[in-house]
Amino acid sequence: MDERRTDDRTDGDAEAAAVSRFVERFAAQLVQAGMTRMPARVFAALLSSEQGALTSAELSGQLKVSPAAVSGAVRYLAQVNLVSREREPGSRRERYRVQGDQWYNALLERDAFLRNWQTTMREGVEQFGLDTPQGRRINETLEFFLFLEKELGSLMQRWAAHRAEHLGS
Amino acid sequence: MDERRTDDRTDGDAEAAAVSRFVERFAAQLVQAGMTRMPARVFAALLSSEQGALTSAELSGQLKVSPAAVSGAVRYLAQVNLVSREREPGSRRERYRVQGDQWYNALLERDAFLRNWQTTMREGVEQFGLDTPQGRRINETLEFFLFLEKELGSLMQRWAAHRAEHLGS
């Protein structure tokens, strides 16, 4: 173990820089996977925060972006259930928190995608008919999506079990 | 069954329009899932083609885009193993073909993603340490990715079995 966290707060700046490196690197990978930049950065920052929650001002400062940008990013993240909003009682400050079951939800959200794709494929099969090569090819894709939907359900159940066994929370 | 394929080639235009609708719709969904537009359109067109393969000129004409655009799209698709290039012997024409195991490969390609993410998460865990909430949170994410990698492997095996059983090819 090298220079990680020089005991609590001996050097806040270096610590902050290290956090920033991790945040930006993770965010970049999320972007690569299709997420837009600002939501990715906000999500990474929240995941790296001690409490798993930060205020708008904290995010704005840490990521060096305007409050408006944070607002937009949070709106998106809340919509896809990766982040929840908390009103701190007795203040107009709002805290944004990463969901404990973040990726779980993110994957489940893929189900909606799969449904849409299945619909499209079904229409394709109808249009071309199973007596054409195209029709059969598209039908196989449809079968794959159906298979995937079924499998992802049980996969997430196994994850929930695995998680409960290995980790307290 | 309504107006699908009025027996072979009675009305090529209407048929072409119907194909185009399917292609564009499917492409739009691929775009929504993160693929760039032109590769998505090319892939959808190939999937809907009778032979599962088209020449550059055919794609260019059908999608109403320049050869340059097709070239770029195909380069990408070949890179991610969704399409293979075939040289028609005795002609400078090239045919692009959808892989039979398209989605299979697309998913396997995700493995590379997972590895990268795992690396980043491991660094995060090291940086924060398991004695911090952040560290534990990031560690759980790492565990999830490890779990996912393992599960996806067996999932694809099951698909291969399922496919072999239900379909001839």
Add this chain to the structure above:
DNA sequence: CTTTAACTTCACACATTTCTGAAAGAAGCG
């Protein structure tokens, strides 16, 4: 070895996306 057909590369124009600053909108506090 030249011609010609097909594909590719590259610079640029157009379109889209993304973030900011300013103004308006909520919500506690005096």
Add this chain to the structure above:
DNA sequence: CGCTTCTTTCAGAAATGTGTGAAGTTAAAG
């Protein structure tokens, strides 16, 4: 009930991405 503080909305500037046309490259055919 108005003041203050935080958040959101919106128009526009800046950055980014995407497809085209023209020139360049490769390879078959004469």
